[in-house]
Amino acid sequence: MANIRLGETAAIVGAYEHPTRFAQEKSEWQLLAEASRGAIADAGLSPSHIDALFVAATAPEGGQLGICTSTMAADYLNLKPKFIDETDVGGASLGYYVNRAVLGIHAGIFKCALIAYGATTRSRRVNVGTVSYNQLTGTEMVPIPDAFEQIYGTTVIAFMGMLTQRYMHDTGLTSEQLAHVATTMREHAARNPDAMRRERITVDDVLSSPIIATPLHKLDCCVVSDGAGAIVVAHPDLFAECAKPPVWIRGFGEALMTHGGGKTDWATESREMVARACGDAYAMSGRRPADIHTAMIYDAFTFNVVVDLEGAGFCDVGEGGSFAAAGEMKLDGGSLPVNPDGGGLASNHPGRRGIFMFIEAVRQLRGEASGRQVPDAKIAMCTATGAAFLARRGSAAHILEI
Numbered sequence: 001m002a003n004i005r006l007g008e009t010a011a012i013v014g015a016y017e018h019p020t021r022f023a024q025e026k027s028e029w030q031l032l033a034e035a036s037r038g039a040i041a042d043a044g045l046s047p048s049h050i051d052a053l054f055v056a057a058t059a060p061e062g063g064q065l066g067i068c069t070s071t072m073a074a075d076y077l078n079l080k081p082k083f084i085d086e087t088d089v090g091g092a093s094l095g096y097y098v099n100r101a102v103l104g105i106h107a108g109i110f111k112c113a114l115i116a117y118g119a120t121t122r123s124r125r126v127n128v129g130t131v132s133y134n135q136l137t138g139t140e141m142v143p144i145p146d147a148f149e150q151i152y153g154t155t156v157i158a159f160m161g162m163l164t165q166r167y168m169h170d171t172g173l174t175s176e177q178l179a180h181v182a183t184t185m186r187e188h189a190a191r192n193p194d195a196m197r198r199e200r201i202t203v204d205d206v207l208s209s210p211i212i213a214t215p216l217h218k219l220d221c222c223v224v225s226d227g228a229g230a231i232v233v234a235h236p237d238l239f240a241e242c243a244k245p246p247v248w249i250r251g252f253g254e255a256l257m258t259h260g261g262g263k264t265d266w267a268t269e270s271r272e273m274v275a276r277a278c279g280d281a282y283a284m285s286g287r288r289p290a291d292i293h294t295a296m297i298y299d300a301f302t303f304n305v306v307v308d309l310e311g312a313g314f315c316d317v318g319e320g321g322s323f324a325a326a327g328e329m330k331l332d333g334g335s336l337p338v339n340p341d342g343g344g345l346a347s348n349h350p351g352r353r354g355i356f357m358f359i360e361a362v363r364q365l366r367g368e369a370s371g372r373q374v375p376d377a378k379i380a381m382c383t384a385t386g387a388a389f390l391a392r393r394g395s396a397a398h399i400l401e402i
Contacts, residue, residue, distance in 0.1 A: 011246030014043025014232035032118030044243025054097035090386025094354030095396025118228035119350035161213030177321030179206035189342025253280025274311025296357035
């Protein structure tokens with residue numbers, strides 16, 4: 001893929017984020033539908049334009065959206081797409097859908113794709129990160145290849161704690177540096193009226209919050225919210241009918257990591273996986289880290305941000321923590337404003353947050369992010385890492401440009 005230049009193959013022409021963070025009175029299907037209608041309306045198009053549909057299941061934690069999600073969603077939304085997909089790579093799934101939408105448009109299979117997600121994780125009281133895979137599914141799992149973690153009941157947060165501790169040992173990353181990631185996201189969320197946690201916090205607040213999985217504190221972890229979002233990706237033939245300027249998808253990349261037969265250094269490979277995905281996105285777009293005006297980084301935990309900063313080449317290996325502590329991610333005075341909406345640590349995180357990064361990037365590039373606008377933002381990067389479970393992970397990277 002690195003040798004492909006997308007140029008003006010496809011663009012995001014519509015985007016909508018549902019304002020809810022707690023919707024006990026609504027189903028995730030309803031949230032999904034409302035977000036989908038919002039994105040189509042934002043594009044200035046109609047449901048009849050949609051000929052491809054990509055919908056992510058809530059997660060394997062008991063959601064109503066589950067098997068055959070895209071087919072059921074097409075029925076619920078009264079759409080008749082010629083192409084559907086529900087590839088599951090956890091939080092990175094929505095990024096993978098963008099890749100497949102671009103490839104489908106490039107191949108002439110379809111011209112207009114709706115990518116959508118909705119979840120009622122908070123109102124259903126789903127503890128996504130603190131239960132084991134067996135608890136998530138409600139039954140004992142059928143053994144999967146090299147399921148080392150299954151027999152120990154390892155949780156998402158426990159796995160991330162182990163990765164963080166190893167990374168600290170290898171690079172000198174500190175808990176204080178991670179705390180700066182959390183405080184920065186709260187500063188940004190304070191400027192986002194829809195953010196779930198808008199109150200500012202200090203480094204001491206983060207460090208004095210309870211340890212959830214050593215060395216990660218409670219405030220190193222994302223919020224758990226309800227939410228929904230959708231985007232519309234279209235061929236240039238449709239632009240004349242669209243209401244707003246296109247946000248071009250200039251480059252993308254994706255990469256995987258596995259147990260590697262027991263030989264994978266999970267902490268290092270987490271960064272290298274991001275680097276592989278970002279490397280393809282840079283090569284495809286002809287851009288480089290210095291060209292990026294703002295970055296949307298998947299922040300399920302503060303540690304994820306450090307890994308992605310380094311993997312994307314915004315700083316050297318071992319310098320992600322100092323980059324955050326120096327204020328480089330801040331809207332005010334930072335060299336690379338990260339997650340101006342407050343990210344998953346403060347704005348929202350229903351379970352698969354990838355869609356919201358694209359929505360915020362579109363808002364920034366269109367100049368629609370009132371109160372938190374990055375000045376003269378023309379090029380944005382989105383990076384997301386998700387998991388089939390724990391060490392079986394995938395990353396997606398995208399470069400968007402107005």
